[in-house]
Amino acid sequence: MSTSTVWPSATARSRLRPLESPQLEIVDGFWAERLRLNRERTIPHGFDQLQRSAALGNLRLAAGVHGDYQALGDSAGFTFPFLDSDVYKWLEAVGWELGRAADPGLAAAADDAIAIVAAAQRPDGYLNSYVQVVGGVPHGDLAWGHEFYCIGHLIQAAVAWHRSLGDDRLLAIARRAADRIDDEFGPMGRSGVDGHPGVEMALVELTRVTGDRRYLTLAARMLELRGQGLLGHGRFGAEYWQDHEPVRDAATVAGHAVRQLYLDCGVVDVAVELDDHDLLAAVQRRWSDLVRTRTYLTGGMGSRHRDEGFGDPFELPPDRAYAETCAAIASVMLAWRLLLATGEASYADAIERAMYNGVLAGISQSGTRFFYTNPLQRRTVRASEPLGHGERASWYPCACCPPNLMRLLSSWQQYLATRDDAGVQIHQYVNADMQADISAGTVRLSVSTDYPWQGRVTVHIVQTPDHPWTLSLRVPQWCRSATLTGPKGSGPQVAGAGSVEQFRNWLAGDTVILDLDLPVRVTEPDPRIDAVRGCVAVERGPLVYCIESADVPPGAQLEDLRWDPRRQPAAVPRPDIGRAMVGINVPVVLRDSSDSRAAGSVAGAIPYFAWANRRVEGMRVWIPR
């Protein structure tokens, strides 16, 4: 076993490999601020909420403390049985954080939680507070019980603690739990899959850290069993849990968005470990259709509230968008796996779009309030709206999103760069120090940038082997003009979307500068998206912008605004919204163009991720022409 490999999806078998954990550090700027907020505010808030919500209390009951199981449910009278997963996701986040730097308060809270989890586990390895306290047969309701799903998150937490800290307390618990599942559902056992995928990718990771291939075999078996109708029709049809078609055959995504995306993470992991090209190609097919036909401009996915599901192709209403924060997070996890497996830059583009927009909008600037759904429009006047649809909440009865944000932000540094035998690939532009061991030797780099506000990225070569190697930098798909200036006498070289590479004998002290042009872009929607036909959106760099009621011309209402195509939008500083923040002044006229009030007016657009941090009224991304 090694403690130097990193999550997520660390494997030597992929086309690109992650850097090793201590070798990447975000030092300053946009992401450093958000990671500090996550560590100092969001994660402590999470522990507080785990106690208030009874997620920890329910595990205490499973450990033998007397009391009643507490959980809310949905409108159909279904009591949520998956609160254990909130605890595990939070523990995963703490594992990554403590690996970066010690924190006695967080460590003490985690010690408490780990002790409770350990005490709750039955001697045979079974662990699920709902079944243990409320009653029922273990694995008696695979469709709705979420038992494997919860154990999947336990495993991910255990992997984080193992890789980040070499602390195997959770790994011991997770292995017993996985062994209990394998005993019952392994190759000679029952045929069963969970209604909520997620355990599959976790089992692959468990094989990666333990070397025990039983878990990989179990994951592959669960994937092959899906699509055989084992889960039945349920409330929403077999598509809801992707049991309508085998994972090898399904041409498009279907059903519940998070379930589909978690499932495909597991499919990629198994495909990479088993060198199964057909299996990998099936996910690539689904992904490219998903990005083309069912993805919001913000990277959000899922447009139907009824089943938290994908809609039909181009069914992407901005006001009724579901776009669950967890779906954006899951899309980052899946795109990362596809990037590692294939090396194709378009997957890093998708990570960028989702992170800066669909994911970051899920959390407030205070770090303690969260969106579950992420609409692209909120009407100024509304009859009603569901919980969390208009304003962020401090927690949810179904609290999947908040701790999911915590664990993604805690591990975000690991998504920035990769290596292969030939060199180092930088995918996301963040102020960071990084080290990579490649076949030529050890490379140390320092990246400095004001991205996403400015487009210049400077890479300093701090240490390099004597042999030549390739530095590869991503040129985002949205960028229409990029130049690369290498060390003395090289460049500038014009670069197109994809990746720009320099292969050379580097010297310590060499500098490479990538300049990405960041004009304001006026984006038209695909005409097949009926709900926004005739509208435009403004973007700059990786950021999608929106207009809030607070920034419309005096006397006007958000719904009165129309885009004025005769004038150009302009980037402007918005220090009132955030440090270094760049807004966009959008030229508008009023709906009734005879109204002189808005002649020559502008409305101020701010990054979508920053919306709903002031008084929450109207908001829209798409502006009518």
Ligand SMILES: [Zn+2]
């Ligand atoms: Zn969620």
